[in-house]
Amino acid sequence: MVALLEGCSFELAPGDPRNGDTAPDGGAAADGSPADGSTDSASDSVLVLPCPSSYAGGYRLVTTPMTWLASEESCEADLPGQTHLVVIETEAERVAVAELAQALAGDAWVGIVRDPGGQAPWPWHYVTGGDATFAPFEGSEPNNMSGDQFTVVIRKSSRFLYDYGVGNLVPAICECDNRPPIDADYDPGT
Numbered sequence: 750m751v752a753l754l755e756g757c758s759f760e761l762a763p764g765d766p767r768n769g770d771t772a773p774d775g776g777a778a779a780d781g782s783p784a785d786g787s788t789d790s791a792s793d794s795v796l797v798l799p800c801p802s803s804y805a806g807g808y809r810l811v812t813t814p815m816t817w818l819a820s821e822e823s824c825e826a827d828l829p830g831q832t833h834l835v836v837i838e839t840e841a842e843r844v845a846v847a848e849l850a851q852a853l854a855g856d857a858w859v860g861i862v863r864d865p866g867g868q869a870p871w872p873w874h875y876v877t878g879g880d881a882t883f884a885p886f887e888g889s890e891p892n893n894m895s896g897d898q899f900t901v902v903i904r905k906s907s908r909f910l911y912d913y914g915v916g917n918l919v920p921a922i923c924e925c926d927n928r929p930p931i932d933a934d935y936d937p938g939t
């Protein structure tokens with residue numbers, strides 16, 4: 750029996766290495782694995798929607814003759830907050846818009862307007878807000894000839910601007926530049 754005990758005890762002796770077995774740490778655990786396929790959060794997008802397909806090159810021709818306000822409303826309805834009557838701000842844009850106007854049946858409304866009343870020089874402004882710092886009128890214009898010329902068209906033949914009575918029915922040119930029409934009427938104070 751003793752021999753058996755000794756044998757058993759002997760076998761237990763090598764049991765020391767068991768401590769070594771428990772030694773292995775879980776250090777092999779995954780360190781900062783870039784496994785997550787999720788890239789950076791592209792949440793910096795603004796509320797800018799693509800222009801409607803009807804806006805080739807950023808502009809749309811309104812062939813149906815309407816009043817200035819009706820034309821502006823038609824433009825605004827295309828992509829609310831981002832479309833309006835064309836705002837011509839540079840000589841290059843005037844040339845481009847005048848070229849587009851050649852396809853229309855007549856002169857076309859543009860996005861320049863003023864409040865009624867006052868005297869020349871009238872404070873014209875863009876429908877997108879701010880003074881119309883670029884307003885290439887014809888030599889004798891604006892003249893407010895009929896007393897209600899608070900709105901502006903581009904003339905097909907001369908390719909320059911003149912003020913025209915708000916109630917006239919002519920074609921128009923819309924623009925999509927993702928800017929809201931914040932001053933798109935001719936009511937004082939609005």
Ligand SMILES: [Ca+2]
Nearest residue numbers: 836837838924
């Ligand atoms: Ca423009």
Ligand SMILES: [Ca+2]
Nearest residue numbers: 892893894912
């Ligand atoms: Ca005029």
